[in-house]
Amino acid sequence: xxxxxxxxxxxxxxxxxxxxxxxxxxxxxxxxxxxxxxxxxxxxxxxxxxxxxxxxxxxxxxxxxxxxxxxxxxxxxxxxxxxxxxxxxxxxxxxxxxxxxxxxxxxxxxxxxxxxxxxxxxxxxxxxxxxxxxxxxxxxxxxxxxxxxxxxxxxx
Numbered sequence: 001x002x003x004x005x006x007x008x009x010x011x012x013x014x015x016x017x018x019x020x021x022x023x024x025x026x027x028x029x030x031x032x033x034x035x036x037x038x039x040x041x042x043x044x045x046x047x048x049x050x051x052x053x054x055x056x057x058x059x060x061x062x063x064x065x066x067x068x069x070x071x072x073x074x075x076x077x078x079x080x081x082x083x084x085x086x087x088x089x090x091x092x093x094x095x096x097x098x099x100x101x102x103x104x105x106x107x108x109x110x111x112x113x114x115x116x117x118x119x120x121x122x123x124x125x126x127x128x129x130x131x132x133x134x135x136x137x138x139x140x141x142x143x144x145x146x147x148x149x150x151x152x153x154x155x156x
Contacts, residue, residue: 002103003132005139006124009146011154018113021153022082025109028055034156036148051075055086067092073106080114088125101131102138109149119153121146 013021024030028043035041037059044053055070069089076083088105091098103126110120123146127138 002126002128003135004124004126005135005142006122007139007142007146008120008122009143009150010118010120011150012116012118013154015113015115015117017154017156018111018117018119021119021156022111022113024156025049025084025111025153031057035152049075049084054089064093066098080117081110081112083108083110085109101134102127102141107145107149109153119150121149 021034024034026049027047028041028049029046031038031041035057038057039060040058042056042058043049044055049055049072051072051074053072055072057068057070059066059068068091070086071089072084073087074083074085085106085108088102088107090100105125106123108122110122112118112120123142125138125142127134131138
C-alpha cells in the first residue's frame with residue numbers, strides 16, 4: 001500500500017474578499033489574472049466551473065510547457081459557504097505523462113463568506129512505498145501548493 005500526504009492552509013478574510021475570490025475561482029477566464037502559476041488555462045466552459053468540468057492549466061517550467069489536468073469532482077454550496085474539490089488527472093509534457101509518482105492528487109478549497117470566515121485549502125495525495133522515500137519533498141510540494149492557492153486568492 002501507499003502512503004498518504006496532506007496539508008491544510010487557512011486564511012481569515014472578510015466576507016466581501018471571500019465572495020470576490022470565489023467569483024474569480026469559478027470563472028476560468030479569470031484564472032491567469034489571479035493564479036501566479038497559470039499562464040494559460042482551458043476549461044470545459046469559459047465562464048463557469050461546474051461539477052464534472054475538465055480544467056487544463058499550462059505553465060512553463062525549466063523552459064518546457066507543462067500541462068496539468070484537473071477534473072472538478074464535487075461542488076457543495078450553502079448560504080454562506082462553497083466547497084470545491086478538484087482531482088488531478090496528471091501532468092503532461094508534449095502530451096507525454098510526467099510526474100507519475102503522485103497518485104490521487106486532490107485539492108479541496110472551502111470559501112466561507114460569513115463573519116470570521118475565510119478560505120481553506122486542503123491538498124492530499126497518495127504515493128507508492130518507494131516514492132515515500134521522498135517524503136520531505138512531497139510534504140514541501142503539498143504545502144507549497146496549498147499556500148500558493150491561499151496567497152493568490154487572497155490578493156484578488
